[in-house]
Amino acid sequence: MTQLLNAMHTCPACGLLCDDISSDAIARQQLSCGKAAKFYARSVKHPSAQIHGRAVTVREAVKAAATMLTQATSPLVxxxxxDVxxxxxxxxxxxxxxxxxxxLNASSxxxxMQVLQHRGWQTTTLTEVRNRADVILMIGTDVVSHNARFFERVVWVDEAMFTNAAQRKIIYLxxxxxxxxxxVSPDGHAPEVIACASAHLPEVVAALRALVLDKPVTGTQVAGVAVSTLKALADTLKAAKYATLVWVSKDLHYAHAELTIEHITETVVALNQKSRAMGLSMxxxxxxxxVNYAHTWLNGVIIDQPDWESHDVVVWVNSYSPDAMPxxxxxxxxxxxxxxxxxATPPAVFIPVATPGLECDGQMFRVDGSVTLPLTAAKPDDLPSLREVVNQILTTLEQGALA
Known part of the structure; x- marks a missing residue:
């Protein structure tokens, strides 16, 4: 029993995939991360499969789903x-x-992916940031709103192989x-904050890139930010042994935000001409x-945004966001x-499936794409996995084609 309580789990509540979550902490609901606490507090239910809100057997629901997909001319998954x-x-x-x-997150x-396809980029891993970064520039994000334990797990660590973690310089732009x-560092040193609204980041980041390239920037301000401040930031990045420029695509929610990401990644390229720098998408x-990685390696193309009106049946999967719907x-x-x-309204067909990392085992890529980590069920249950249900649907489709 003690061994079970001390077992460690990888938490799939965000892209960090923190792998130090003990069974005991889950059982006691003693978790420092709000996202993890919410995820592990979810109760395991045993709802019936449904057709238009009417309880049916899983077999009946599978057959109904297969029939809808057979009749569809343009289905959408x-x-x-x-998970993977x-x-x-x-x-x-x-x-x-x-x-x-x-x-769900196709737009962000x-x-x-548009920047990666168009220009390529130079990005790093969480481990490299932990061991090497001496200057970390957060662009348009605080990261913790998405990855609550980023500083705990990556920045303010007890040991870093090639730098003094306690003396890292943190800058928010x-x-x-x-x-x-x-x-704020462990010794109380406050980060530098260069304030501007997210809507003005395109101009400010473009100016920063120009200054890193030693290009002239006319005027004394860019979107309310002093050019002298941006020049000092450019000098700090140039002087760093390992500068890391961090962004979260979801936080850059304005038209043509991919151009801002391109300016960030091209600033990294410019810095690497004479020093060392890397990008980090969180x-x-x-x-x-x-999902994007699996889709890309199996299909050769990235996940795209849908035109909802052009599809006549939608297969919707919401393992990690039970409230989300089309x-x-x-x-x-x-x-x-x-x-x-x-x-809010019963779907045409509902088949409950197990959530990886909660009710069944699984596997996920960490947000930096460098590793996959196993997910162990925290509350094991006999609910079928998504793969098992999909295989039942595929078998029914095949039997229908052979009939």
């Missing part, structure tokens, strides 16, 4: 809130039904309602990193969802 194994199953389903596939993922308290939720007015919906899914 969406939500896709799952679930993502692979959804890709198989999309191939069998000629469905398009997308994710695309901002990054722009962003709205940022929580900069985690950026965030990661609902398994978006895992936009109102979307096509008839088949939900392969968490046991605690909440519906």
């Amino acid at each position: 969406a939500g896709s809130s799952t 194994h679930g993502a692979r199953a959804l890709v198989d389903l999309s191939h069998a039904t000629h469905a398009s596939m997308t994710h 993922t695309l901002r990054n 722009g962003g709205d309602d940022l929580n900069t308290k985690p950026g 965030g990661g939720s609902d398994g978006d990193t895992s 936009p109102a007015g979307a096509a008839p919906v088949i939900v392969l969802g968490a046991s605690d899914s909440a519906f």
